[in-house]
Amino acid sequence: MEKFHILHLFTSAPNLSPFDVNMAADAGWHTLAPYTSLEVGDIAGLVQDAMFSRSPSGIKRTGIFIGGRDMGVALQMLEEARKVMFPPFQMSVLADPSGAFTTAAGMIAAVGTRLRRDHAADWKGMNSLILGGTGPVGMAAAILAAELGASVTIMSRSAEKALAAVENCRTYAAGGDALSLAGAADTDKAEQLAGADVVLATAAAGIEVLGAAEIAAAPVLKVAADVNAVPPSGVAGLEAQHDGTPLPGSQSGAVGVGALAIGNIKYQVQHQLLRQMRESDEPVYLHYESACEVARKYAAERDG
Template sequence: MSEPIERPYILHMFTATPQMSPFDVNMAADAGYQVIVPYCGVEAGMVANLTQDAIFSRGPKGVSRTGIFIGGRDVMQAADMLDIARKAMVPPFEVSVFADPSGSYTTAAALVALVERHLGKQHGMELGGKRVLILGGTGAVGRIAAAMAASCGADVTIASHHDRARALAVAAEINQRFGIVTNGISTATPGELRGALADAEIVLATAVAGVQVISSEDLAYARRLLIAADVNAVPPEGIAGVNVMNDGKPIDGVPNAGAIGIGALAIGNVKYQVEHRLFMQMRTGGKPVYLGFPQAFDEARAVAAGLG
């Protein structure tokens, strides 16, 4: 009598973009998924049908070995697609779903969790009430970092190097979507940037890779700075004096001698662990889970706490 064939672990990956991120494909494979299928050009209106195609073909036992990942570049669209997929489930035909568009949920989670950790460890403070300036804040990582920091009670300002109107539009969008309060400003000119730096206690640089958003001359105006964190791993440094390897190292040239920097590789290390853990939760948790940026933030806090 032949033994029953063990069902493989299958991951269906949806993205509105022309291609799925190779980074996320690698992460899924390393988490143990054996069949990984990308679906490109997926619009929100297609998600319910794709989800139900994925769940009904394998039976109640097979769905436990099936997952859905939502990528893309639009953080709001990914959140919508996660909600649509969840509502399309028909228990007991229900699978886990994980959204992380452009890695923004896990990167932002790692960024804010490390800031929280160092703020408590080196300054004995909490994020609540702190003035947080997010440079490049209109992008994917900046938007989610703003939502996370504001949810912790921080006074968050989203900055755009284009104009104030764009920053205000993004702030209004995430405020309405997530029930938070953020503000928007322009840092298009050196004067605007330096004025913003003068009031900031926490600076998060989430601009595009390979662009320096704060020079050493600009840092001289950051008189209240406690922590500066930069997600850019491509030279030049996004924040002068904050090396990619920094993980709480003092920053030269800042009026406050206690100011410290957190670099991209320190953030990336936590981001990697968070994404791996969330993929593993999907595959081995034993019950369906729905993973968006709140769950990524919870996991990042756990990883950061374990760093000692």
């Protein structure tokens, strides 16, 4: 009998995300096993338990998904899992806490398309503000934009929280010290907007973080993107399905990318990563960078 594809889903949260469960089943994982309220210290034992119970051919049909709400914890769990395995007992692992890696990747890819097609530019050198940027989606987007050469400022209602988010990004990004990352409080927003080429709105659902007057006063804004699909939009006048649509009220010719346009790419990326784990002959360890690679390739093929 052919062995089933088994995905072990680890999370530091009390529950798995039903979104992730559906995505895994639709990517062909047959058996989904949840492990909740985990700590980083629990990972080695669980991985060893899984790896020694199947033959090398069965191990190729076994994978690990890491969810949860915390980017740092998820990346530490991924590293713990990778460290404890050795040939031929290596399972593929994907970390996507709170959907943040695939969502941020979708946002970075969609904005990259708009920069290229509407402004003959790319991420390199773009002054970028991440509004409501202290959550997992904002921090993952900050790392990815900075890795592509942007100068990134994470904004928050609290300056301390913004600076702590920057420190977290530096800790968890490869080469974090070399990235152009800064933190600022929302009270500095007008000053920051004076030089902003790109605004990414990544605050909690249903909160407007960029208002109509702020858009009108942003002199060099090229693209504003919003991941929040719950009304009101995070960016005034930007609708969820907008994708390269002129941003209402912009004096600088900015275009907008809404939550559904980003969500479409996020969906494709998560599906492709889950399939890659299932189909790869060699073990793969996937996180925000792999998500961004897949997202940019998908957007380039789709949008030219």
